[in-house]
Amino acid sequence: MEDYHLIDDILANDLKKEPIRSGFGRGLVASGKLSENVVALCADLTGSTKMDDFAKFYPDRFIEVGIGEQNLVTVASGLAAMGKIPFVSSYAAFSPGRNWEQIRTTICLNDRPVKIIGSHAGVSVGPDGATHQMLEDIPLMRVLPNMVVISPCDSLEAERATLAMAVNNKPNYMRLAREETPIITTYSTPFQIGKAYVYWGGTDLSIISTGTMTYHAMVAAAMLVSQGVSIEVVHVPTIKPLDKDTILASLSKTGCAITAEEGQINGGLGGAVAELLAENLPLPMKRIGINDRFGESGSPGELFAHFGLTSDHIIQAAYEVMDRK
Amino acid sequence: MEASEITKLELKANDIRQDVIRMLEAAGSGHSAGSLGQADIFAALYFSILKHDPKNPDWSDRDILIQSNGHTCPVRYAAMAEAGYFPVEELLTLRKFGSRLQGHPERLKLPGLETTSGPLGCGLSQACGMALALKIGQDFHRRIFVTTGDGELDEGNNWEAIMLAAKYKLSNVIAIIDRNNIQIDGLTETVMPLGDLKAKLESFGWHTIEIDGNNISEIITACDEARSITEQPTAIIAFTTPGKGVDFMEYDFHWHGIAPDAKQAKLALKELRTLNGKIISEEE
Numbered sequence: 001m002e003d004y005h006l007i008d009d010i011l012a013n014d015l016k017k018e019p020i021r022s023g024f025g026r027g028l029v030a031s032g033k034l035s036e037n038v039v040a041l042c043a044d045l046t047g048s049t050k051m052d053d054f055a056k057f058y059p060d061r062f063i064e065v066g067i068g069e070q071n072l073v074t075v076a077s078g079l080a081a082m083g084k085i086p087f088v089s090s091y092a093a094f095s096p097g098r099n100w101e102q103i104r105t106t107i108c109l110n111d112r113p114v115k116i117i118g119s120h121a122g123v124s125v126g127p128d129g130a131t132h133q134m135l136e137d138i139p140l141m142r143v144l145p146n147m148v149v150i151s152p153c154d155s156l157e158a159e160r161a162t163l164a165m166a167v168n169n170k171p172n173y174m175r176l177a178r179e180e181t182p183i184i185t186t187y188s189t190p191f192q193i194g195k196a197y198v199y200w201g202g203t204d205l206s207i208i209s210t211g212t213m214t215y216h217a218m219v220a221a222a223m224l225v226s227q228g229v230s231i232e233v234v235h236v237p238t239i240k241p242l243d244k245d246t247i248l249a250s251l252s253k254t255g256c257a258i259t260a261e262e263g264q265i266n267g268g269l270g271g272a273v274a275e276l277l278a279e280n281l282p283l284p285m286k287r288i289g290i291n292d293r294f295g296e297s298g299s300p301g302e303l304f305a306h307f308g309l310t311s312d313h314i315i316q317a318a319y320e321v322m323d324r325k
Numbered sequence: 326m327e328a329s330e331i332t333k334l335e336l337k338a339n340d341i342r343q344d345v346i347r348m349l350e351a352a353g354s355g356h357s358a359g360s361l362g363q364a365d366i367f368a369a370l371y372f373s374i375l376k377h378d379p380k381n382p383d384w385s386d387r388d389i390l391i392q393s394n395g396h397t398c399p400v401r402y403a404a405m406a407e408a409g410y411f412p413v414e415e416l417l418t419l420r421k422f423g424s425r426l427q428g429h430p431e432r433l434k435l436p437g438l439e440t441t442s443g444p445l446g447c448g449l450s451q452a453c454g455m456a457l458a459l460k461i462g463q464d465f466h467r468r469i470f471v472t473t474g475d476g477e478l479d480e481g482n483n484w485e486a487i488m489l490a491a492k493y494k495l496s497n498v499i500a501i502i503d504r505n506n507i508q509i510d511g512l513t514e515t516v517m518p519l520g521d522l523k524a525k526l527e528s529f530g531w532h533t534i535e536i537d538g539n540n541i542s543e544i545i546t547a548c549d550e551a552r553s554i555t556e557q558p559t560a561i562i563a564f565t566t567p568g569k570g571v572d573f574m575e576y577d578f579h580w581h582g583i584a585p586d587a588k589q590a591k592l593a594l595k596e597l598r599t600l601n602g603k604i605i606s607e608e609e
Contacts (some may be wrong), residue, residue, distance in 0.1 A: 011533060039461070043559065063493075071485035078454020079439065084461075086454075102447055110432055110441040315442045 004197055005188035009021045011219045011264045017180035020212070021119050023155030024176055025050030027162025028087055032058050039079055041065055043072045048178075049089035049119040052071055069095040073102050073114060080112035085166055092118025092134035092175055099278055100140055107171045108144045115165045116141075120178040122262035123290070123307060123316035124212060124300040133295035134175075139267025141173040142240050148193060149240040150174040151261075151269075153214035153281060157237060160191035168193055175211060177262070179300050182325040184216045196243035198250060200233035205318050206250040206257045210236045210269045213260035214311065215286070220314035231318065248281055256321045284324035286317045326373075334399025334541045338368035339597055343569045344416050345401035346593045348471060349584035350422040355428070358567035358580040359397035361508060362505045362538070366480060367404040369544040370470065379409035380456050382437040388467055389455055393448020394503060395429045396472035396582070402426050411436045446480025448473055449500060455487050456495040456558075456581060466498070468552060472501045475507025479517045484529075491530030492557040498558040499551040500531075503538065505567040507578035526560045570597050 007015065018294040032038045032054055040054045041063045055062040063079075065072050069090055076086035088095065096103055096116055107114045112134055121134045141149045148170050158176060165172045190197070199214065200221045209217035214235045221231040234244065234250050251257055257277070259270040270287030290307055304310050341364045349355045368423035371377070376388045392401050399419060406413045411425070427437040429443025440451055452471040459467055477483065490498050502522070510516045519525075526533045532554045536543040544563065551559035567581070568574025571593040572584075585593055 013404055039458075063457060065485070065489055068482075068485035068489075070446075070482040071450045071489060074450035074482065075457070075489065077447075078451035078456075079441070079458045080454070081451065082458030082462075083454050084458050106447050106451060107443060107445045112567040131350070268506075 002198070004190060004199060005186045006052040006199060007184050007186065010222050015182040016090050017182050019150060019178060020155050020158045020181050021176040021178065023152070023158030024117060024162050024174070025053055027056055027159040028054045030159070031166035032061065034167065035293050036084045036241060037083060038087065039063065041072055041076055041086055043090045043095065044068055045119070046088055048223060049091075049157070051089055054193045066256040069099045070102050073099050073116065074106050077112045078107035080114050086216065087115040089117040089119060091132060092121040092137045092143055093132050096173060097134055097139055103142055108146045110274075111146050113169045113170060114171055115164065116171075117176060118172045118173065120213060121175040121219060122177055122180040123295040123303040123309075124262060126300045126303065127297050129297040130294040132193050135263045135295065137173070137175055138238045138239055138261070138263050138269065140200040141308055142216060143271065146298060146323055147240065148158060148172045148238065150238050151191065151211040152237050153191055153211060153235055153289040154181055154185055156183055156185045156187060156189070157191055161193070161237065164191060165192050177212050180320070181212050184215055184218060191237065192240050194243060195242050196234050196236045196238070196246040198232060198246065199235045200231060201234035202230035203254060204319040206232045206234055206254045206271065207260060207314065207318070207323055208234045208236055208247060208257055208273050210239060212262050216309065216311045217314060218259050219311040220318065221309065224315060224318060229318065229322070236269060239272060242276065244276055244280070246322050247273065247276060250279065251281050251283055256283055256325050258314060258317050259285065259287045259289070260323055262309060265291055284321050286321045287318055288314060326542065331542050334368050334372055335365075338364045339570070340407055340539065341368055341400060341403040343594055343597050344400045344406065344413065346571070346585060346590050347522070347598065348403065348416045348419040350587060350590035352415045353584055355399055355420060355524065356396045356508060356582050357584060358573055358578070359394065359503060359505065359531050361561045361571060361574065362398040362565040362567045362569045363397055363400050363472065363503050364499055364569065365539045365541050366472065366503070366565070367400045367543055369541050369548070370501060371404040371408045371477060373545055374548045375470065376467070379437070381411065386467065389469045391439050391448045391452050391469065391471040392442055393471055394477055395442030398426075398430045401430065403548050405437055445474070445477040446482040449483050450486035450489070452500070453490050453493070453495055453497050456490070456497045457493060459497055460493070460495070467499050468499055470499050472502065472503060474508070474517065474530050474562045475502055475506065475519060475522070476513050478502070478519055479523075488527070494556045495558045496555050499548065500558070500560045500561050502560060503565055505565045506565050507581055509581050509594065510569070511578055519570045522562055532557040532559045533562065534559065535562045535564065538565035539569050572596060
């Protein structure tokens with residue numbers, strides 16, 4: 001197994017944490033420094049989507065569109081038409097939640113390299129409640145031709161992903177979480193759009209995870225080792241295009257899978273993997289995530305427990321799926 | 326502009342209208358009223374107003390024309406063909422399988438289209454993005470023209486763009502609103518009243534001009550004025566006659582979204598060839 005230079009002890013109590021969106025903020029400033037064509041647009045959420053540093057360093061390249069997400073992405077399409085590389089940010093519930101058709105027509109069908117950043121995705125938004133807990137963004141973006149869909153697991157990966165998005169010349173969507181998330185990668189961990197990474201090698205079951213859930217998958221894997229079960233964790237930061245080879249290779253070895261994501265399993269990563277397996281390698285699997293429900297107010301911890309997203313839930317599901325082999 | 330030049334453009338608009346009728350008849354579907362109504366605007370744009378090069382559609386100094394009301398693409402395709410972007414014969418492939426002339430304009434299919442459009446209300450904001458890019462790049466010569474329908478202004482996305490264009494003083498944006506008072510379900514003032522559009526746009530910070538959108542001279546004068554405006558975007562409210570030039574289509578909203586059959590097309594072409602009596606019909 002390749003060494004991806006992850007942190008040494010996933011079960012350590014003092015793991016450094018940072019909101020994933022902070023990595024995006026740093027990656028955006030770095031991208032702006034690398035290319036004068038990088039511009040940023042925001043819909044009245046500059047601070048909370050971490051565009052404030054870019055706005056400070058490059059005021060001439062920062063555009064505040066106000067509370068209008070349809071305008072946000074269509075103005076960006078126009079900027080991209082003239083050779084700019086626009087990053088647009090809002091809460092995922094509103095962009096791409098509200099402006100899907102504009103994204104479909106003026107960005108995807110038009111093939112314009114607009115970079116859509118959906119922050120505050122998932123139930124971990126917490127107290128804001130169901131309206132602001134975007135769970136359908138990955139399904140919405142995944143069905144669009146030309147669109148690349150990225151869901152990093154921590155702030156460092158988000159930073160690397162932002163730099164990669166700035167140069168891939170395609171429409172991109174990246175989902176970010178609001179809450180502090182444990183940092184499990186390092187600056188030496190590789191990231192390439194379209195690649196999945198086996199973060200933990202094993203033989204009995206594959207956990208295929210994305211975004212914030214990769215940390216929980218790693219914790220579950222570490223705990224299962226002590227119970228004599230050998231788990232493989234395949235981290236999938238790019239949901240589209242899906243790294244089919246890496247996922248199928250893992251499944252060929254382990255013979256069963258769990259998917260884990262902080263969003264709707266229907267059409268999400270769970271849906272994508274189910275499609276892949278059904279057509280290529282039908283094997284027992286279980287999807288962990290939100291199952292056809294809306295979120296609600298609460299602390300992130302309470303909500304993860306309520307919706308069955310904790311490491312304990314993953315472990316329980318692992319035994320269930322392995323029994324079906 | 327000299328009277329003879331204006332007459333030439335009027336004749337060009339008439340050619341475009343005939344192309345539109347032939348295309349729509351061959352396609353068997355499409356939008357007649359708005360396409361005919363805007364023929365004078367598109368003739369003026371492609372043969373007088375726009376800085377462009379049909380042989381080099383990507384010319385880096387060109388003005389840009391976005392057609393937000395993409396459903397009226399027959400008029401744009403016809404004007405482009407007449408201007409030399411592609412052979413006039415290709416117009417008859419409109420809406421057919423394998424054609425570059427999609428039912429609604431698709432940029433990646435046809436050189437010379439600046440964006441993909443049809444779903445309404447998105448052209449103005451794309452124009453704003455293009456205009457911002459020019460401003461960031463300190464390019465003060467090029468202009469972004471955008472045509473929109475009037476019914477299309479029901480879409481909220483337009484008003485988001487209208488606010489943004491004023492905020493960023495996008496004087497390089499020139500919107501031409503096809504004020505023909507009809508949309509699919511009926512009259513604009515019945516379906517969703519736009520009211521005093523000029524007052525609305527002015528209150529949003531736009532320089533606003535009202536013209537007869539079927540008068541070539543007024544179209545050109547208004548665009549010249551728009552080019553001279555600084556600090557404000559310009560909206561040209563072009564009052565047009567839907568179905569202009571074909572008696573049985575004029576002012577009838579039923580013609581918004583349908584095409585003439587063979588018999589209707591023959592009648593329409595005969596009427597257009599005479600240019601309201603100014604020209605003697607050569608064919609029966």
